[in-house]
Amino acid sequence: MTQTVNVIGAGLAGSEAAWQLANRGIQVKLFEMRPVKQTPAHHTDKFAELVCSNSLRANNLTNAVGVIKEEMRQMNSLIIQAADRCAVPAGGALAVDRHEFAGNVTEQIRNHPNIEVINEEVTKLPEGITIIASGPLTSPALAEEVRQLTGEDYLYFYDAAAPIVESDSIDMEKVYLKSRYDKGEAAYLNCPMNAEEFDRFYQALITAEVAPLKDFEKEMYFEGCMPIEVMAKRGEKTMLFGPLKPVGLEDPKTGKRPKAVIQLRQDNAAGTLYNIVGFQTHLKWGAQKEVLQLIPGLENVEIVRYGVMHRNTFINSPKVLSCTYQLKSQPTIFFAGQMTGVEGYVESAGSGLIAGINAAHLAKGDKPIRFPRETALGSMARYITEADPKGFQPMNINFGLFPDLGERIKSKAERAEKHANRALDALQQFKETTTI
Numbered sequence: 001m002t003q004t005v006n007v008i009g010a011g012l013a014g015s016e017a018a019w020q021l022a023n024r025g026i027q028v029k030l031f032e033m034r035p036v037k038q039t040p041a042h043h044t045d046k047f048a049e050l051v052c053s054n055s056l057r058a059n060n061l062t063n064a065v066g067v068i069k070e071e072m073r074q075m076n077s078l079i080i081q082a083a084d085r086c087a088v089p090a091g092g093a094l095a096v097d098r099h100e101f102a103g104n105v106t107e108q109i110r111n112h113p114n115i116e117v118i119n120e121e122v123t124k125l126p127e128g129i130t131i132i133a134s135g136p137l138t139s140p141a142l143a144e145e146v147r148q149l150t151g152e153d154y155l156y157f158y159d160a161a162a163p164i165v166e167s168d169s170i171d172m173e174k175v176y177l178k179s180r181y182d183k184g185e186a187a188y189l190n191c192p193m194n195a196e197e198f199d200r201f202y203q204a205l206i207t208a209e210v211a212p213l214k215d216f217e218k219e220m221y222f223e224g225c226m227p228i229e230v231m232a233k234r235g236e237k238t239m240l241f242g243p244l245k246p247v248g249l250e251d252p253k254t255g256k257r258p259k260a261v262i263q264l265r266q267d268n269a270a271g272t273l274y275n276i277v278g279f280q281t282h283l284k285w286g287a288q289k290e291v292l293q294l295i296p297g298l299e300n301v302e303i304v305r306y307g308v309m310h311r312n313t314f315i316n317s318p319k320v321l322s323c324t325y326q327l328k329s330q331p332t333i334f335f336a337g338q339m340t341g342v343e344g345y346v347e348s349a350g351s352g353l354i355a356g357i358n359a360a361h362l363a364k365g366d367k368p369i370r371f372p373r374e375t376a377l378g379s380m381a382r383y384i385t386e387a388d389p390k391g392f393q394p395m396n397i398n399f400g401l402f403p404d405l406g407e408r409i410k411s412k413a414e415r416a417e418k419h420a421n422r423a424l425d426a427l428q429q430f431k432e433t434t435t436i
């Protein structure tokens with residue numbers, strides 16, 4: 001008889017895992033604590049809520065994260081299908097209307113006959129096969145359970161989220177619509193700065209007041225989600241080669257390249273909201289407004305959501321997990337999502353996809369399967385479980401994911417598609433020769 005599988009957390013990973021299980025005929029109990037108990041970063045009661053950027057990043061085969069998306073499409077991924085349905089213009093990226101997207105995922109999960117949603121906080125692990133997908137903001141009681149289960153000390157660090165502003169409040173005379181190197185449609189609003197404007201903005205940013213960090217938590221940032229003020233303090237060049245990079249963003253009015261450019265990305269389908277790209281911040285709210293108002297075009301900006309910072313919890317995957325996402329010491333327990341140390345919406349969902357498939361195998365009395373190393377999904381699973389466990393750091397979302405595939409794609413950009421196609425062929429062959 002097949003067993004029921006518990007999934008804890010209806011975020012990107014848990015929703016995908018539940019979907020994969022349910023579509024394989026497995027009964028799923030999906031536990032989600034929101035809205036009974038909120039996390040410090042979520043705002044709604046919807047599943048798969050995107051807490052910061054509304055972009056799922058590159059959507060083409062010349063980028064590793066584009067390859068994993070394509071693999072997930074071919075694996076009937078709930079998250080990627082919903083994203084495709086709710087896409088908003090974003091050049092070569094797959095960005096979504098976050099409310100439509102989360103609404104879509106929630107509806108499909110709630111309407112699935114094999115999924116029972118239980119709105120409560122899990123404080124003790126349930127009996128039976130269980131996928132823990134409670135994310136970087138796992139509630140403290142469950143985090144303690146997991147700590148005891150894995151016998152490992154947790155690593156904590158901070159992540160940051162960027163502010164969202166009203167498009168009505170942007171001075172459209174001063175900004176221009178363009179994607180870098182005119183790739184894809186012109187999807188970004190660009191705020192150009194000359195040397196003087198940049199200098200004023202830069203000085204304000206490095207001297208602005210930062211919200212206090214709690215004593216017991218170590219100040220440690222993810223490179224890919226580093227607060228803008230922390231980056232600025234590393235030197236102005238760090239910003240000019242980072243999120244304020246002007247190359248490929250010449251001002252159409254002058255034909256010239258500004259000293260710096262701040263980009264805004266559409267955040268909802270109606271186009272009434274924009275988020276400030278790469279502008280995660282831990283500045284005090286008043287200071288945030290003052291600094292943003294120094295950006296040309298944003299002098300009268302209305303901020304609908306300020307940048308925030310919060311804790312991130314993850315396990316030492318190379319020590320405790322196998323590449324099937326099972327706990328080595330207790331194979332009926334799976335981990336998925338950011339808890340495993342993957343970072344990013346798509347990567348989290350991708351690990352949920354594999355954990356869901358494997359938990360379904362186990363529930364039916366079959367052996368879990370290992371995705372081939374050649375595929376992006378398999379490459380990611382191997383990386384996080386085969387990395388050096390000493391000082392294990394979650395993966396950086398901006399620097400390409402998969403050390404194998406990701407690096408090959410980056411270093412040999414002109415042959416990227418060939419590498420990507422090899423990954424997709426490997427997946428195809430895997431599907432033809434294995435019962436997935």
Ligand SMILES: Cc1cc2nc3c(=O)[nH]c(=O)nc-3n(C[C@H](O)[C@H](O)[C@H](O)COP(=O)(O)OP(=O)(O)OC[C@H]3O[C@@H](n4cnc5c(N)ncnc54)[C@H](O)[C@@H]3O)c2cc1C
Nearest residue numbers: 009011012013033052053122134135139337338344345348
């Ligand atoms: C502030 C912030 C900004 C980020 N910015 C980006 C970004 O811009 N781009 C990007 O790609 N990635 C970003 N990330 C990373 C990305 O959000 C995560 O990788 C992704 O959401 C993780 O998916 P997940 O399913 O593991 O966790 P989540 O999506 O967080 O889902 C976990 C779910 O578990 C629930 N839960 C927690 N504890 C319990 C419990 N005890 N019982 C029941 N339910 C519980 C939570 O309510 C939540 O719904 C960011 C993360 C954070 C926290």
